[in-house]
Amino acid sequence: MSDVTGAKVAKSLLLVAKRVEENKDYLCELDGEVGDGDHGVSMTIGMRAVTRAVNNLPDSVTPQAAFVAAADAYADEVGATIGPLYEAAFRAAAEAAKGKTNMNAIGDWAAVYEAMAVAIQVLGKAELGDKTLLDAFFPAVEHIKKLATGGGDLVSALESTAKCALDSAISTKDLVPQKGRAARLGDRAKGHQDAGATSLAIVLAGFAEAIKAG
Amino acid sequence: MKKLINDPFDTVQELFEGFVSANDHLIKQVGHRSIARIESPIAGKVGIVVGGGSGHLPAFAGYVGKGMADGAAFGNIFASPPAKPVIEATIAVNSGAGVMYTYGNYQGDCINFDKAQDHCRELGIQVQTVVLNDDVLSAPKDQAHKRRGIGGLFLVWHVAGAKAEAMASLDEVVAVTSKANANTRTVGVGLTSCTVPANGKPTFSLPEDEMEIGLGIHGEPGIKRVKLRPIDSVIDEIVESILADLDYKGSDVAVLVNGLGGSPAEELYLVYRRVSQILKASNINIRFKHVGEQVTALEMAGVSVSLMRLDTEMHDLIKNSVVDTCMYKKI
Numbered sequence: 001m002s003d004v005t006g007a008k009v010a011k012s013l014l015l016v017a018k019r020v021e022e023n024k025d026y027l028c029e030l031d032g033e034v035g036d037g038d039h040g041v042s043m044t045i046g047m048r049a050v051t052r053a054v055n056n057l058p059d060s061v062t063p064q065a066a067f068v069a070a071a072d073a074y075a076d077e078v079g080a081t082i083g084p085l086y087e088a089a090f091r092a093a094a095e096a097a098k099g100k101t102n103m104n105a106i107g108d109w110a111a112v113y114e115a116m117a118v119a120i121q122v123l124g125k126a127e128l129g130d131k132t133l134l135d136a137f138f139p140a141v142e143h144i145k146k147l148a149t150g151g152g153d154l155v156s157a158l159e160s161t162a163k164c165a166l167d168s169a170i171s172t173k174d175l176v177p178q179k180g181r182a183a184r185l186g187d188r189a190k191g192h193q194d195a196g197a198t199s200l201a202i203v204l205a206g207f208a209e210a211i212k213a214g
Numbered sequence: 215m216k217k218l219i220n221d222p223f224d225t226v227q228e229l230f231e232g233f234v235s236a237n238d239h240l241i242k243q244v245g246h247r248s249i250a251r252i253e254s255p256i257a258g259k260v261g262i263v264v265g266g267g268s269g270h271l272p273a274f275a276g277y278v279g280k281g282m283a284d285g286a287a288f289g290n291i292f293a294s295p296p297a298k299p300v301i302e303a304t305i306a307v308n309s310g311a312g313v314m315y316t317y318g319n320y321q322g323d324c325i326n327f328d329k330a331q332d333h334c335r336e337l338g339i340q341v342q343t344v345v346l347n348d349d350v351l352s353a354p355k356d357q358a359h360k361r362r363g364i365g366g367l368f369l370v371w372h373v374a375g376a377k378a379e380a381m382a383s384l385d386e387v388v389a390v391t392s393k394a395n396a397n398t399r400t401v402g403v404g405l406t407s408c409t410v411p412a413n414g415k416p417t418f419s420l421p422e423d424e425m426e427i428g429l430g431i432h433g434e435p436g437i438k439r440v441k442l443r444p445i446d447s448v449i450d451e452i453v454e455s456i457l458a459d460l461d462y463k464g465s466d467v468a469v470l471v472n473g474l475g476g477s478p479a480e481e482l483y484l485v486y487r488r489v490s491q492i493l494k495a496s497n498i499n500i501r502f503k504h505v506g507e508q509v510t511a512l513e514m515a516g517v518s519v520s521l522m523r524l525d526t527e528m529h530d531l532i533k534n535s536v537v538d539t540c541m542y543k544k545i
Contacts, residue, residue, distance in 0.1 A: 025413075025414075025415070028410075028413045028415070032417050032418055032433075033418075034435070035434060036292050036417060036430070036432035036433050036434050037410065037413060037417035037418065037433060038291065038292055038293060038410050038412075038413060038417075038432075040413070041290070041291070041293075041410060041412040041413050042290065042293055044223075044412070045223070045290060045412070048223070075296060075297075075298070076246075076296060076298060077296070078290070078293070078296060079267075079289045079290060079293050079294045079295045079296040079322065079326055080267075080289070080290070080293035080294050080322040081294070081321045081322035081325060082322075083293075083294075083296055083322075083326070084296075084297075084322075084325045084326060084329065123325065124321075124325075179321065180321050182434075183360070185434075185435055188435065
């Protein structure tokens with residue numbers, strides 16, 4: 001595997017953006033069952049802004065600067081709840097990648113993912129089990145942290161982490177929402193898969209796919 | 215989807231540009247998606263900044279002008295604006311007398327407006343916030359802090375705007391706005407879904423013979439779906455849940471019968487007819503009323519009914535107020 005440079009991180013953000021937009025209608029559909037049906041739209045607006053920002057970055061970009069560009073894109077264009085949450089997550093990712101010239105180690109990504117999840121929790125004040133994107137993110141973070149201590153192949157670690165996030169997102173069907181507009185529905189929201197958890201799984205899958213593609 | 219639009223992802227930007235130029239005698243653009251009264255900042259006056267997702271006009275930006283709001287931030291459709299346009303509006307309306315934020319209780323709005331508030335306080339601007347939560351059916355009474363803000367903002371902002379127009383202090387404007395919010399209750403009923411342009415499909419589907427009571431102004435599900443039935447009995451149920459939540463007996467009230475965007479004015483008058491009958495029978499005195507589309511949900515068919523219980527201060531403020539805003543006028 002070649003070096004996962006800042007330019008490669010930037011490129012992976014472009015693929016993440018593409019995969020999110022491809023799932024716009026699916027995410028809206030999931031959200032429409034219990035929320036106001038615009039999650040896919042908000043994520044697409046954010047990811048289009050990320051694409052514009054990342055396309056302006058030089059090849060010499062650091063991993064940190066690539067994540068900062070994504071954070072700024074979400075800050076300026078999205079709003080809603082998801083805008084500040086992803087802004088905070090990407091800013092935390094930038095902080096975790098500070099000083100690094102590459103992201104070759106599983107531990108590099110574990111640190112970034114953990115920082116992102118913690119930042120989202122601090123701002124959104126959700127707990128595990130509240131039926132939010134954290135119900136996909138926290139299990140994925142635990143998973144990749146374990147892999148980081150054992151060493152091994154980065155691509156397969158990112159892939160199995162993304163799979164863990166997706167499985168966890170599917171499991172949100174059993175949860176009763178405590179946050180956001182869906183929280184006002186209570187038990188009526190049971191049986192529906194959380195849209196935010198699903199898009200998070202798509203984001204992590206996008207990173208894995210991009211790093212694999214090299 | 216059948217809409218008067220171009221690229222659905224450009225809709226908000228284009229409606230913003232149209233709104234600004236159509237109202238350039240009353241407002242000025244002060245940022246990417248933020249506006250302020252053309253006279254801003256007005257010396258000695260508390261600035262009122264409102265905002266929220268687009269898709270609810272006249273709420274929220276339509277109320278910028280004399281007697282209601284001084285500035286507003288536009289979000290994407292049904293999505294809170296980011297902090298940035300709120301900050302831009304705050305700076306534009308700040309005369310030194312302080313700025314009040316007031317908006318409906320949604321997680322996105324709370325996060326973004328709080329962020330703007332923190333930032334503006336660091337700049338040395340006095341900012342206070344009154345979050346509105348009038349939607350009775352969105353949470354039980356003992357969890358009223360979780361309730362959404364919907365149509366009642368139209369009544370609350372009359373009181374807030376009139377107080378600020380009278381050159382009251384920031385604390386006084388905040389106090390009367392909080393009081394107005396605490397005395398306001400709303401219940402809505404939806405008949406059809408709406409379509410977010412960038413989504414392209416209706417947010418939800420409601421069978422031809424059903425209506426949804428307690429539906430939110432973004433198409434969020436309400437508390438129950440019921441069979442379509444004569445409107446009088448629906449209004450009886452709606453008003454009953456309002457009167458059960460707050461003691462209005464013998465009080466003076468302000469009333470809003472609000473169209474959600476897809477129901478004709480004719481039907482809104484049927485609703486007002488029934489509301490006024492019930493209030494009269496309950497010994498509740500209507501001192502101010504308005505029938506029309508104010509807080510909408512794109513083209514959703516349906517109606518909401520809001521009641522604000524008035525004390526002498528609120529009564530005098532709303533009765534004597536003069537409002538000349540982009541989309542609502544009162545003399």
